[in-house]
Amino acid sequence: MTELERDAAFDAQVLAALPHVVRFARALAHDDALADDLVQETYLRAYRSWATFRAGADARRWLFTICRNVYLRHRERESRVVDTSGEDAELESLAAAVEHGQAERSGLGDLLDRIEVAPAIRSALAAVPEVYRTAVILVDVEGESYEAAAEVLGVPVGTVRSRLFRARRLLQQSLFKYAVDAGIVRTPAPPGPGAG
Amino acid sequence: MTTTDERGSPALIECEAAARALYDYLDGRLPMATEASVYWHIETCRNCASHFAFARRVLDLVPSAVPLAGEAHALRARIVESLKVEGYAER
Numbered sequence: 001m002t003e004l005e006r007d008a009a010f011d012a013q014v015l016a017a018l019p020h021v022v023r024f025a026r027a028l029a030h031d032d033a034l035a036d037d038l039v040q041e042t043y044l045r046a047y048r049s050w051a052t053f054r055a056g057a058d059a060r061r062w063l064f065t066i067c068r069n070v071y072l073r074h075r076e077r078e079s080r081v082v083d084t085s086g087e088d089a090e091l092e093s094l095a096a097a098v099e100h101g102q103a104e105r106s107g108l109g110d111l112l113d114r115i116e117v118a119p120a121i122r123s124a125l126a127a128v129p130e131v132y133r134t135a136v137i138l139v140d141v142e143g144e145s146y147e148a149a150a151e152v153l154g155v156p157v158g159t160v161r162s163r164l165f166r167a168r169r170l171l172q173q174s175l176f177k178y179a180v181d182a183g184i185v186r187t188p189a190p191p192g193p194g195a196g
Numbered sequence: 197m198t199t200t201d202e203r204g205s206p207a208l209i210e211c212e213a214a215a216r217a218l219y220d221y222l223d224g225r226l227p228m229a230t231e232a233s234v235y236w237h238i239e240t241c242r243n244c245a246s247h248f249a250f251a252r253r254v255l256d257l258v259p260s261a262v263p264l265a266g267e268a269h270a271l272r273a274r275i276v277e278s279l280k281v282e283g284y285a286e287r
Contacts, residue, residue: 007285018272022265036271043275047282090216097215097247104246112253121254121261140258146225165219172254 010050013059014043020142021063027137028071030126038074042067061144064152068134075130089158092165096172103176111179120182124174132167139164209233214244222252 001009021042025035045066046053053062103111125133138149139160146164150157214237220226221234238245276286 003283004285010284015272015275018268018275019264019266022268022271023262026265027262036274039271040275040278044278044282047279047284089219093218093220094212094215096251097218097244100247100250101243112250112257117257118261121258125258125262136258137262140255141262143259146223168219168251168255171258172251175254 006050010047014046014050014063017060017063018043020060021067024064024137024142025067025071027125027133027141028068028130029074034074038067038070041070045070058148060142061148061152064138064142065154068152089162089165092162092169096165096169099169099173099176106176108176108179108184111175111184114184115175115179115182120175120178121171123178124171127174128167128170132163132170135160135163136167136171140168209237211237211241211244214238214241215247218248218251222248222255 018039021039022035025038025042026032029035029038042063046063053059125136128136134153135149138144138152139146144152146157146160149160149164153160155163214234217226217230217234221231224231226234238248276284280286
């Protein structure tokens, strides 16, 4: 492969994924300027190691992996956030359902019809710790499988599942709080056991 | 969770078992027999149907709430400039 062909392949597979990488970086960093720096560094590293990229592999997934590693370098402390979701993902599902029941009794059952949903979800996602938020971005936003997300994050599939379920539950709790803050109901949002 | 009865029909499950299966069900990751049990439970349980519908709707709304970054022209130009230093030849 000539250098020109190599760069053309890089354009087609790697630069073409830029909007996805930007979205991923912004979800990680919550700071557009930092996210842009992360993306630039991600592309620099990707270009330097492009020769090692396996033909036919998923370039977007590869970029997510690099981007997350770059981010963790920037935020060494974030990388040490303790993942407390454990392996019992079913408990997260159960808790989410119980909390929804409490929310319904508080008059929040139809909150999605009464709030501006997109900003509410963005705000709620911002409140979810990065270790869990990344699972939502990969699976629920980017549409990656649990297995692909596990590859990006370097963790077992069961860990992705428990992080994802914890994230979704935290997201739901944050939406309830958002609705209360927006004055939709006067009663406090249902308490979220283990929300931290 | 028992998922079929002696005739092979989906077994009846309680609300707690259905709730524990919430996200696996929504993600289509349950074994077929368990999925059928959850399906029949939420068909007949108003409370669980409401939980599942709410969770489904939130999951459906998440992608559109986090839109793609557009073309990001300025950032792309910045990246290309930094790659040129590494020997990248822009087409």
